[in-house]
Amino acid sequence: MQFKEIIGQENLKKHLIQTVVENRVSHAQLFLSAEGSGALSLAIAYAQYINCQNKTTIDSCGECSSCRKYERYIHPDLHFSYPFFASKDAKIAVDVLEEWRSLLLEDPYFDLDIWRSKLSAENKQANIPIAEAHDIIKKLSYKAFEAETKVLIMWLPEFLDKEGNALLKIIEEPPANTLFILVAQNQEQILNTILSRTQIVKIPKLTDADIVNYLIDKSQLSQNQATEYSFLADGNLITAKALLQDIPNNNAAHFAEWLRMGFGNKVPAMIDFTDDVAKWGRENQKNFIKYGINFLRECSLLLSGADDLVKLPHQTLDVAKKLSTHVLNLAMVEALINELEQAHYHIERNANPKILFLDVSLQLVKIIKFKTLPKGTQYIYN
Structure with missing residues (x-):
C-alpha cells in the first residue's frame, strides 16, 4: 500500500x-x-x-x-x-x-x-x-x-x-x-x-472535506448529501462507507421534526413516528440516533456562543439556530444526548424498536416541554 x-x-x-x-x-x-x-x-x-x-x-x-x-x-x-x-x-x-x-x-x-x-x-x-x-x-x-x-x-x-x-x-x-x-x-x-x-x-480524525470528497468521488451523491453524510460520519471513513449502503432517511428533517413534536407535546404524532422508525432497520435507526447526538452537540456549541466551531451543513444550520434560540438550553441538550446515547446502546443489543423509540419520545416531551431533567441536572436558562 x-x-x-x-x-x-x-x-x-x-x-x-x-x-x-x-x-x-x-x-x-x-x-x-x-x-x-x-x-x-x-x-x-x-x-x-x-x-x-x-x-x-x-x-x-x-x-x-x-x-x-x-x-x-x-x-x-x-x-x-x-x-x-x-x-x-x-x-x-x-x-x-x-x-x-x-x-x-x-x-x-x-x-x-x-x-x-x-x-x-x-x-x-x-x-x-x-x-x-x-x-x-x-x-x-x-x-x-x-x-x-x-x-x-x-x-x-x-x-x-x-x-x-x-x-x-x-x-x-x-x-x-x-x-x-x-x-x-x-x-x-x-x-x-x-x-x-x-x-x-x-x-x-479525517476532516469533513476529506470525507465529502471521498463520497462524491466514489458515489453519485450530491454536494448536500455528501456534506450531511460527512457530518454523520464525524471523521470515520468506515461509517461514511456504511452510509452509502443504507437507504437515506433524511435524518436532518426527521430529527428536527421529532424535537418539534416533543416541544409541542404531540404524543399521537410521536406514536406514528415510532411506527415509521421501527420499519427502517437497525442500521438506519442507529444512524438516525447518531445523527441526533451529533446535531445536539453542535447545538450546545451554538448555546455556548462558539458559533465558529459549528460544523453543521448549511441546510440544517438555520434549524439548529432556531431550536437553540427558542427551544433548547444546555441542560436540555445534555439530558437529550444522554437519552439518545442510551437508545443507541439498546438498539445495538436488539431492543424492540417500537418500545424503545416510544419511550425515548416520551422522555423528549418531559425534557423539552415540561423541562423535567434527570435528577442532579442543574437547569440553565437561555
Missing part, C-alpha cells in the same frame, strides 16, 4: 516519510487514532516505504520486488498480529492469515465487527492470547529473509490482556532492524507496561 492510496492525513504522511529520510525511525511506535481514520493503512504504507528499494521523497515506488509483495501482504518480513476468535483450528493469528489478507485486499478500512463477520465468529470474544505473544517472539527472533527491516504490525493491542507482558522484553530490546507498529484506538485499555515502551504517534 502506498501513501497516495490513503484518504487525507497529508501532514502525517510527510512526517512519517521525514522520519525515514532523517533516519529517525523509532523501533516501537503506537499509532493512536479514532476508528476509521486510516491508522492501519498508514502503518502498512509506512512499513512499505521503509523497505522500498527505490523510494522517492514522497512515496514508495510501488514497483520493486518488496513493494509488489507488500501490495499483496505476502512479504516474508511483514508480520501481522490482531484479535481473533480462538478455536481448535485457530490458536494463533497466522491460522486466520488468509482471511486477514483477503479483508485487507477488499478494503483496508474496517473495524472489529467487519473482521468478526469475515470470520463468522458469531458471539465469541476476540482477544490476542498468550500463544500469539509467544509466536511473535519466535518469528521475530529469526533473521530477515529479504528486507532490511522486519516489521510487526499489531492491530488493536487493547485486546492484549496481562499476557501481553510476555512481549515487553522484545519490544524494549528487539532484534536488530526490527520495527513494531501498534495500531490502537483506546489508549486507556492498553497495558501501561507496553505504553511506556512505545513512541506514540497521534493520528487525527
Whole structure:
C-alpha cells in the first residue's frame, strides 16, 4: 500500500516519510487514532516505504520486488498480529492469515465487527492470547529473509490482556532492524507496561472535506448529501462507507421534526413516528440516533456562543439556530444526548424498536416541554 492510496492525513504522511529520510525511525511506535481514520493503512504504507528499494521523497515506488509483495501482504518480513476468535483450528493469528489478507485486499478500512463477520465468529470474544505473544517472539527472533527491516504490525493491542507482558522484553530490546507498529484506538485499555515502551504517534480524525470528497468521488451523491453524510460520519471513513449502503432517511428533517413534536407535546404524532422508525432497520435507526447526538452537540456549541466551531451543513444550520434560540438550553441538550446515547446502546443489543423509540419520545416531551431533567441536572436558562 502506498501513501497516495490513503484518504487525507497529508501532514502525517510527510512526517512519517521525514522520519525515514532523517533516519529517525523509532523501533516501537503506537499509532493512536479514532476508528476509521486510516491508522492501519498508514502503518502498512509506512512499513512499505521503509523497505522500498527505490523510494522517492514522497512515496514508495510501488514497483520493486518488496513493494509488489507488500501490495499483496505476502512479504516474508511483514508480520501481522490482531484479535481473533480462538478455536481448535485457530490458536494463533497466522491460522486466520488468509482471511486477514483477503479483508485487507477488499478494503483496508474496517473495524472489529467487519473482521468478526469475515470470520463468522458469531458471539465469541476476540482477544490476542498468550500463544500469539509467544509466536511473535519466535518469528521475530529469526533473521530477515529479504528486507532490511522486519516489521510487526499489531492491530488493536487493547485486546492484549496481562499476557501481553510476555512481549515487553522484545519490544524494549528487539532484534536488530526490527520495527513494531501498534495500531490502537483506546489508549486507556492498553497495558501501561507496553505504553511506556512505545513512541506514540497521534493520528487525527479525517476532516469533513476529506470525507465529502471521498463520497462524491466514489458515489453519485450530491454536494448536500455528501456534506450531511460527512457530518454523520464525524471523521470515520468506515461509517461514511456504511452510509452509502443504507437507504437515506433524511435524518436532518426527521430529527428536527421529532424535537418539534416533543416541544409541542404531540404524543399521537410521536406514536406514528415510532411506527415509521421501527420499519427502517437497525442500521438506519442507529444512524438516525447518531445523527441526533451529533446535531445536539453542535447545538450546545451554538448555546455556548462558539458559533465558529459549528460544523453543521448549511441546510440544517438555520434549524439548529432556531431550536437553540427558542427551544433548547444546555441542560436540555445534555439530558437529550444522554437519552439518545442510551437508545443507541439498546438498539445495538436488539431492543424492540417500537418500545424503545416510544419511550425515548416520551422522555423528549418531559425534557423539552415540561423541562423535567434527570435528577442532579442543574437547569440553565437561555
